[in-house]
Amino acid sequence: MTHFEPTKNKVLFGSSDKLADWITEGIDQGKIIDKIRLMLKNYLELDNVSFLFGSGTSVHLGAVAIRNFPKEVEEFILDQGLKGEFYSTIEELQAEVIKGKLDKEVFTDVRGWEFVVDETIYRDNESKEIAIEYEKVLNYLIAKDFVLKEDKSKERTDKINELIISIKEGLFKVCDLENRPVSQTIIDRKKASQFEKDKEQGTLLETRSKYIFHEKFVKALLQRPLNLRRANIFTANYDLAFEYAFDKLGVHYIDGFAGFHKRFFKPETFEYDIFYPGSTTSGKVQRIEKVVRYFKLHGSLSWVNSESRDSNNLYGIEEKPLELIETLNNKGEIIIYPSAVKKSYTLDLPYSELFRQFASTITQSQSVLITIGYSFGDDHFNDIIYQALSNPTFTLIIVDFAGTKNDYIKSMKELNDPRIIILEGVFFGDFLTFSDTLMPNFNNVDNNEKVANTLNELFSSKATQQEPTKEPEK
Template sequence: MLKNYLELDNVSFLFGSGSSIHLGAVAIRNFPVEVEDFIKNKSGTGANQIEGLYEEFIHAIKALQAKWLSDSSSKISDNEDGDKILTEANNWTYILKDDILRDTGSKEIATEFERVLNYLIAKDYVLDEDKATDRTDQLKELIIAIKEGLFEVCDIEKRETPSYLIEKKSNSEYSQQQKHGEFLKGNNKYVFHEKFIKSLLQRPLNLRRANVFTANYDLAFEYAFDRLGVHYIDGFSGFHKRFFKPETFEYDIFYPGSTTSGKVQRIEKVVRYFKLHGSLSWVNSEKRDATNLYGIEEMPLRLISKLDKKGEIIVYPTAIKKSYTLDLPYSELFRQFASTITQSQSVLITVGYAFADDHFNDIIFQALSNPTFTLIIVDFNGTKNNPNIERIKDLNDSRIIILQGSFFGDFLTLADTLMPDFNGVDTKVKVAQTLNDYFDNSKKDKE
């Protein structure tokens, strides 16, 4: 089914956190427990600790949940264990403990990670502007700690595939998902990202470059690109020093052409790649100059991890919805997103994206005003317990296709089954295997 859409001239994918869960990445629909624990460990009176840090965090959470609690007080009841439980209309349940609502299963604070960070940054800005007040709060330190905590939990090289996911796939009623379980046990954790990229790159060369947009901060696609030898145009330029230069989004890569005929041929393995909410590897550089006008540098994670107070310089993930995206690099990234998907004969395939970001949604709905635009939603939950996707379904628009459920709504199924299996996709892998076999046989002959 997807093959016809992938042969359109303008193909784009938008990836959300659902595409990285199998890598051990944390979802940020709620506030991750591991980041909360990181703040707890930073709070105190000991060496390298900050007194009152966790209390400042809890105060912010209570402020953010106050209206929700007030409006939902009639829905809270005691369960058989004596816990206070809030049940919402979509059947999601939350436990109320110490005046804070948490997810009943994961025990995560039931407030979106970015909403917490956005609130703290906005409050810090207001207090900074009030020159008459002497500040005694720990907001700046708390913001730094949250960023550092997220850095630790989003570094997927240090994470493992959840055991429950391997077990679930291995025991699935679908043979294809049983195979996915075996893949997840293997040494190459990026195998599904690689499968997806291989298929995507087999589109006919006369079509425009495929566009991969992601709201994730992790480097899953970067690792997969590198393993496959794929060139990706991501807005950064340089080798030892890589700085943000938005004009590079308009670049392309070609083989040397014939000067007499004036013909050139495009390099095959190239993808346009956009990290709409920033990245673990983006930092504010020390100074701006002619080669670094925007003050944003891309660095290897191993170097960033050695920096003191790395939370002060990491760019992600302060894309404060519609307000912050007016600033670079987000203004340019969102301009590229809007410009790309609103063109004629375009298809946008969202994967693991719950349509919870207003800025993304505004651009997508703008694209729907184009009669030649197609929207394909691949999401595990889909319309189940997700009013955002439910509203999209209710539009009853034939240009909107929703693939949902544990099989069709899974990124692993998309990468391994739904993406077209073009001929020659593993040519280089086969060449490498042939060479290895040849040298192995030659060595045996000499022995």
């Protein structure tokens, strides 16, 4: 039986904490979990279901969170001899963000996180990472490089381009999950029922699959009735955790790319689907079950600027295996993060198309968006979500470890809108719990487990019947 600590979790419908109410009413924890699972089942049976995943869904795999500038990327940049250029950039950005507070010893940002000054640079008080988002640094440098490139009156002596390449290459190394150890905390956490069962049997995560929780989520999601639209998975993560999980399960994913040996970005493929051919002369076809629509809104480690453009590659964007990208001399060709200086500026492809798909999908009637491990730190996403909330049939479910401790999510709670549901805390706000314990089982009983249990009962019964009867001792 899975247990959780009530004081470290919340289940908010609007501004009302239903979890506290249920505990007061004396409802046991198993029934509370059943209530939440049933609630999720009802929403997942809507026709238009979407998920938005943030960095909180990959941290257990060894990926770094990019709410601050990753320490490992910083160390990589320093190894490249770019210390002066890098730290001067950080000082410029922090002076703007912190608004002249660099002379103070401690700075607390809107998220409630505390940062301390180290010489002239603020760092996270716990992790010692530089207190500025990775994407903000990259975005700033790309914009600055563009401005300097346009000014033909001066000869450039800066190393901005080298710094951009170094930042991307450093991130590539820390987001390449295949070459990073799984966080030991995932082995130690008493989290999900099935995982505990595996641990009791002595089966460690590494001997099964690093991506077991992504696989569990996808398997549960694919149980939705086939008469519903394909589920949509949107992610802001650069890593390939979902891709590895899809491959392990044999799931087809429509991600905007087409081709085999050469895979190029073709946004029209988002409208494609996969069917079995008609088995009768009437031409009736049947949908293939294992298909999802998959959108990487901030780009991917596996996307690069293509060497050439032609009629088959109009956008100049190619998807490659990480093993080939590892051999590239210029990691600056990796396509990650939409580099608009301000959110009001026009985004270039592929981001303009990806964000258009996100907006058109979640703003349809009878839609539900479930965000998991996303801290609402991206204004592009937030604007689209706020727009969707203007639709009276839209529902937003937020699954986040910090929950309302985050000012962005707290502001959502303060809207007191019952269409906004927040699962918060070390249990209910965690991706591992969500994928393994909270995702509903649409088939009620897993067919394979049912068959296995039936066979075990049959063989057990047969063995009992054949056991020889012993003569009583005299």
